[in-house]
Amino acid sequence: MKKLFQEFFKGxxxxxxxxxxxxxxxxxxxxxxxxxxxxxxxxxxxxxxVGSNIIIALLKNAIPDKIRIPCYxxxxxxxxxxxxxxxxxxxxxxxxxLGIYVPLIVVNCIVLGRAEAYASKQSTVNSLFDGIGxxxxxxxxxxxxxxxxxxxxxxxxxxxTLIKSFEPIFVIGMPSGALLVIGLLLGFFNLLKERKT
Amino acid sequence: xxNKLIVSAPPHLHKKDESVSKIMWLVVVSLIPAGAVxxxxxxxxxxxxxxxxxxxxxxxxxxxxLLTKNKLxxxxxSAVITGLLLAYNLPPGVPFWLPIVGSFFSIAIGKQVFGGxxxxxxxxxxxxxxxxxxxxxxxxxxxTAPLNYDAITQATPLAxxxxxxxxxxxxxxxxxxxxxxxxxGEVCILALLIGAVFxxxxxxISWHIPTSYILTVGIFTYVFGPRGLFxxxxxxxxxxxxxxLGAFFMATDYVTSPLTRKGHIIFGIGxxxxxxxxxxxxxxxxxxSYAILMxxxxxxxxxxxxxxxxxxxx
Numbered sequence: 127m128k129k130l131f132q133e134f135f136k137g138x139x140x141x142x143x144x145x146x147x148x149x150x151x152x153x154x155x156x157x158x159x160x161x162x163x164x165x166x167x168x169x170x171x172x173x174x175x176v177g178s179n180i181i182i183a184l185l186k187n188a189i190p191d192k193i194r195i196p197c198y199x200x201x202x203x204x205x206x207x208x209x210x211x212x213x214x215x216x217x218x219x220x221x222x223x224l225g226i227y228v229p230l231i232v233v234n235c236i237v238l239g240r241a242e243a244y245a246s247k248q249s250t251v252n253s254l255f256d257g258i259g260x261x262x263x264x265x266x267x268x269x270x271x272x273x274x275x276x277x278x279x280x281x282x283x284x285x286x287t288l289i290k291s292f293e294p295i296f297v298i299g300m301p302s303g304a305l306l307v308i309g310l311l312l313g314f315f316n317l318l319k320e321r322k323t
Numbered sequence: 324x325x326n327k328l329i330v331s332a333p334p335h336l337h338k339k340d341e342s343v344s345k346i347m348w349l350v351v352v353s354l355i356p357a358g359a360v361x362x363x364x365x366x367x368x369x370x371x372x373x374x375x376x377x378x379x380x381x382x383x384x385x386x387x388x389l390l391t392k393n394k395l396x397x398x399x400x401s402a403v404i405t406g407l408l409l410a411y412n413l414p415p416g417v418p419f420w421l422p423i424v425g426s427f428f429s430i431a432i433g434k435q436v437f438g439g440x441x442x443x444x445x446x447x448x449x450x451x452x453x454x455x456x457x458x459x460x461x462x463x464x465x466x467t468a469p470l471n472y473d474a475i476t477q478a479t480p481l482a483x484x485x486x487x488x489x490x491x492x493x494x495x496x497x498x499x500x501x502x503x504x505x506x507x508g509e510v511c512i513l514a515l516l517i518g519a520v521f522x523x524x525x526x527x528i529s530w531h532i533p534t535s536y537i538l539t540v541g542i543f544t545y546v547f548g549p550r551g552l553f554x555x556x557x558x559x560x561x562x563x564x565x566x567x568l569g570a571f572f573m574a575t576d577y578v579t580s581p582l583t584r585k586g587h588i589i590f591g592i593g594x595x596x597x598x599x600x601x602x603x604x605x606x607x608x609x610x611x612s613y614a615i616l617m618x619x620x621x622x623x624x625x626x627x628x629x630x631x632x633x634x635x636x637x
Contacts, residue, residue: 297457306432313436 130255137259143236144267144308145315150236153227154268155304161284164272165265166220170209170228172261175237177205179257182245189246198241199232206231236264274307275299343440346527347400353518354407354572360514361507364469365415369507373410376422380406383430393439401440405429408448408573411508412565412612413455416467416476421459425451445619446579449612456612466504477504480563481608498562509565519571531587532580532594533570537561539595547603560602569611570594579619586622586629594618 143149150171157167181201182189189197210228213221221228231237240260245253276282279299281292297303362370384402388395396402406426413422429451437443456463468477478486480493480503497503501511509515522528541557548555560566574580574594581590594614601610 293459295458296460297454300457302457 130251133252133255134259137256137261137263138266139263141260142263142267142315143239143260144264144271145312147236147239148312149239150234150264151308153230153234154271154308155301157224157227158268158272158275158304158307159279159299160223160276160282161269161272162220163223164268166213166217167224167227168261168265168268170213170224171231171234171236171264172258173209174202174205174231174234175240175261175264176254176257177208178202178237178241179245179253180250181205182241183248183250183253186246194246195238195242198238198246202237202241203232236260271304271307271311274311275303279303343401344399347404349525349527350522350572351400351403351407353521354404354411354508356514356517357508357511357568358407358411360501360511361411361415364501364510365467365507368467369415371419372413372415372417372422372507373407375419376410376413376426377403377406379423380409380426380430383427384435387431387435388439391435396440399440402430405434405447405451408508409451411568412448412452412506414463414466414505415507416465417462421455421462425455428454441578443578444622445616446573446576449573449616449619452612453616466506468504469502469510479504479608480559481602484559485602485608495558495562498559503563505563506565506568509568512562512567515567515571519567522571528571528575529584529587531584532574532591535588535591536570536574536595536598537566539592540566540599543596543599544603547599560599564602564609565611566598569598569615573612574615574618579622581622581625581629583626583629583631586625589625589629590618590622593621 137143141147144151144154153167153171157163178198178201182198185197185201206229209231210221213224213228240253240256244256248256273283275298276284277288278295279297281287281289281294295303298307358373362373380402381397385395385397388397406422406429409425409429410422413425429447432454433445433447433450434440434443464482465476466479468475480498493503499512501513503510519528519533523530541561544560545555545557546553570591574591581587594611594617597614597617598610601607601613607613
């Protein structure tokens with residue numbers, strides 16, 4: 127049981143996909159304009175990671191080694207399609223805001239990375255917890271980045287204006303601002319890690 | 324023998340009585356005439372922008388050095404130059420927090436993130452200006468009319484040109500002396516040239532970058548004129564905008580410009596081409612800051628291909 131908790135928590139801090147593994151930066155940079163986008167993307171990606179981790183861990187002995195990547199992609203694409211159709215049905219506004227980045231979860235390196243590096247070698251239960259942890263870590267990172275960007279770049283949180291006289295820093299809401307925020311956060315977390323050791 | 328080999332980041336000095344801080348402070352002195360004329364033209368609000376820009380740059384530098392437990396290097400004057408150049412690149416009527424935020428960004432992101440003086444890739448003052456330009460374009464493009472202390476707004480000559488308006492009422496003398504809308508430190512060409520001649524005379528900047536930069540802009544805008552080839556108003560393009568300020572004081576920054584003479588000329592021509600292209604066909608009326616920043620990014624590449632021949636080798 128303790129081992130499972132370790133698998134779960136390592137994705138949140140020790141091996142955070144965004145700030146430590148630095149994977150999946152494309153959706154992180156693109157959709158972190160507002161908090162609701164960030165959370166929506168995080169949930170969709172978590173669903174895909176968990177689902178594909180479980181299926182790939184179950185199928186790991188059946189998948190031939192030489193064509194494993196295409197097999198993983200088929201599994202991942204299935205879950206992405208489920209996530210996309212669900213999102214389209216129940217939250218069309220979010221789907222419109224995220225746009226092409228929902229189908230692009232297929233090529234998100236976190237998902238493929240976990241399948242290749244973890245699920246294809248570990249047991250199904252371990253993979254399940256790993257998937258939840260990684261998804262949660264990704265979601266938390268997205269919440270942090272998109273929260274900072276929405277607040278500084280638009281002066282809002284969840285679309286509500288917080289401080290009336292605050293003049294938003296427009297550039298933070300643009301792609302260059304995403305790179306700036308992620309770079310500074312990465313530096314900050316590396317600093318914390320260095321202090322610890 | 325070991326102690327004689329010193330590997331360090333630029334600026335490099337070999338004279339005995341020179342030091343980085345002496346050069347920096349003399350550059351500050353050489354910038355004073357342009358600022359003084361700017362204050363005279365635009366009124367006291369320009370002075371406030373300059374003071375706030377400089378003070379907040381110095382405070383940011385000191386605070387970050389304290390925070391990272393490094394040696395305090397505020398007195399070397401480089402932060403003062405950054406704040407000063409940033410303020411010179413702002414319109415006179417901006418809200419008071421704009422120079423503060425800009426100076427903070429210049430020093431923190433433009434300089435200290437890379438490791439401080441000598442390590443920064445981009446000219447810090449221009450990083451700050453471009454950040455402000457992208458964030459608050461409304462304030463950055465509202466210019467006050469010259470010699471009119473009622474804060475009447477007026478577009479810059481280059482902005483008028485971009486909109487295709489007439490420029491009959493501005494003479495070359497007005498442009499040369501600074502009687503036009505524009506940023507605080509860029510308007511008076513005469514004052515800028517006085518400072519530049521001082522720096523050239525002292526040997527702190529070489530003529531290669533400014534000359535090749537200005538000549539390229541002149542030739543390019545003359546060739547690609549509004550009424551067909553070889554009909555451009557090259558003198559107008561040289562005298563307006565921030566070209567003189569940029570060419571003499573920002574493109575020549577030791578840290579972010581190439582090391583060799585050949586590199587200097589390539590750097591100047593590249594900046595000139597980019598400036599002229601942005602002015603003639605780009606989305607912005609003025610392109611000096613973007614041109615210099617882009618060439619800053621190309622500086623390591625230029626340095627690699629313009630290495631001086633080592634004596635005795637082919």
